[in-house]
Amino acid sequence: MTRVKITLGSAEAFAQLDEKDAPKATKWLKEMLPIERQAMHSMENGREVYVVLDAPHHVEEENQTIYQTVGDLIVYYKPAIFVKPEWPRHIRDILVIGFIYERDSAIRSLSAPLATNLVGKITEGIDALAREAPRMRREGFGKMSISVA
């Protein structure tokens, strides 16, 4: 199993990719890595931090769930209006990768639960992310990076 390193500001964590149940999505993700982007906090899902990805081709639905839990590493198309203050022209959703760091969370579309590709599970460092993300909510968001460990 491939292990990836996630950094958010000063916090560091590790996740195992679920190559068995999400073979296409994890293969695609590994080809994308390393990535470093501006981190954003969700404003509709509870305790989720994500980055926007630039991917020219469509990421297929795979190993999906609407019951996300703490430590899940997820890839999905987020309604664009949750990313930008206005709907961008010709775009209705934006590909993101993110993680859930605390309870009271559920990924949503505009009116209902939103299924997300579960691509991995954070196995180390979730506590560090769960401290850093709230700090960034108060003090401002920095970068998030994901790379093969």
Added chain:
Amino acid sequence: MRQLLFELGGTRAVAEMHDDVVPKTCDAVWNVLPVEGMAIHANWSSREIMLHLHGEKILRLPPEGPARRGTTAPGDIVYFWRSPQMSRGKQLAYSSEFQRELSELAIFYGDPAGGGLAADDPARSGRDSNLQVATLFATFIDIPKEFAQKCEEIRHNGLQRLVVTRLERSR
């Protein structure tokens, strides 16, 4: 109608209270003004910033007015109270005073406003449980673009001081 002035990062917005619909809530809010503090961005209710009421300004009000289900609109200002047991995770982004019980002004500054998201979630729909009170008590007359932009900036850049005062025009 009584009016409220919101000042955030050098920008201003004016709201009208719904005295005719929720007079008791309007009176209670009016009586604790001015209030100020560091506003934080919502992580559930979409384009909303929150001003937590603390110390002597905490309000614990009963529900008032028509039931609201999924109809929060940009410009709405809601009195919100959440019971201590409602949230199961840690609320480390909030000061320790607000990590369980919460009393706040919820200011919806843009699309998509939060009520629509909560419409299919009974625990968040207000009147169907005793877990929270969410009373729409004022609405911005209009939302200046600069004010909305400052609200959005809180999401990315962190807390900003918000001051809410009575707007009493000379007659």
